[in-house]
Amino acid sequence: MILLLIGSITALLRWPTAPPGMDMPVVEVRKHGVWLLAKNVDQYIHRILVEEDAKNSQESDNELFHAAADAGEKIYKKGDFAASKILNFDTYLLKKVGLFPDVLERRVAHHFKKGDPVSAMVTGEFYTKKEHFPGFGRPYVFNAEILLKVGRKPEAKDAARGALKSPWWTLGCKYEEVANIAEWDDEQIEYIKERVTEEGRQADLKKGKEPAQIALDEAAFLLDLASVEGTWDDFVERIAECYKDAGLHDIAKFVLYRD
Known part of the structure; x- marks a missing residue:
């Protein structure tokens, strides 16, 4: 996980081994x-821009549209939301802009509020399709919460365990919340701690794993451990060393950069 900060809480996320040309997602840092x-x-x-346009005209001062200039016009033209005749803002986003985790989660909440758990489960299942949010564990966590809410505890447990196969810093909540649904205590944390020891590295080498891959795996494990308590600074230098060992020197420098 590499974060290029924009302000204090919004960032661009760069996957360390992303293929050339892959878009960087926009994330909120928590x-x-x-x-x-x-x-x-x-x-x-x-x-x-759609959110600004959807506001009452008295509230909108066009500042964002002026700031976006020509680049913004290529993405969205003021008035398109009203012209679409789509009354629901979230529906417009999903149809015309793209898929967003918070919008899909609001959809599920709306279905539950209407007393329609079947539609809630269908939306939750749609949320988890791999092509929608690759690399992120949040959809699987939310689906586990849905299943738990409708009384499908065994399925919720399996969904939560599936979520924990994703990077823990993509769960959208504390690790413990997901581990509780998965009915796991600290065994996964202890397992990862063992993997990042010298004994763990030697075991991987004996299995024939390439040193560079071992280093990348260790960096991923360390990020997971850092996310449990939110103690990122405690792991920065060691994570940077892992990227150096994997041959990703530019990323290692980026991780260590301080303004």
Whole structure:
């Protein structure tokens, strides 16, 4: 997880081994990880412009549209929301802008409020499709919460355990909340702690794993451990060393950078 900060809480997320040309998601930085705001910058700007346009005209002062200038017009033209005749703002976002975790979660809450748990479960299942939010564990966590709410405890447990296969800093909540649904105590934390020891590294080498991959795995494990308590600064130097060992020197420098 590499964060390029924009202000104090909004950032661009760069996956250390992302393929060339892959968009950097826009995320909100929280104590225990990140929350996905948009899949890329254009989608984020698009949503902001729609939100501004959807406001009452007396509240909107066009400042954002002026700031976006020509680049913004290529993404969204003022008045498109009203012209669409779509009355529900979230529906417009999903149809015209893209998929957003908070919007899908609001949809589920709306279905429950209407007394329609089946639609809530269908939406939750849709949320977890791999192509929608690859790399993020939040959809699986939320689906586990839905299943728990409708009384499907065994399925909720399996969903939570599946969520914990994703980076823990993408869960959208504390690790403990998901571990409780998964009915796990500290065994996963202890397992990861063992993996980042010298004994763990030697065991991986004996299995034939490449040293560079071992270093990348260790960096990922350390990020998971840091997310549990939100103690990121305690792990920065060691994570940077892992990236150096993996041959990702630019990323290692970026991790250590301080303004």
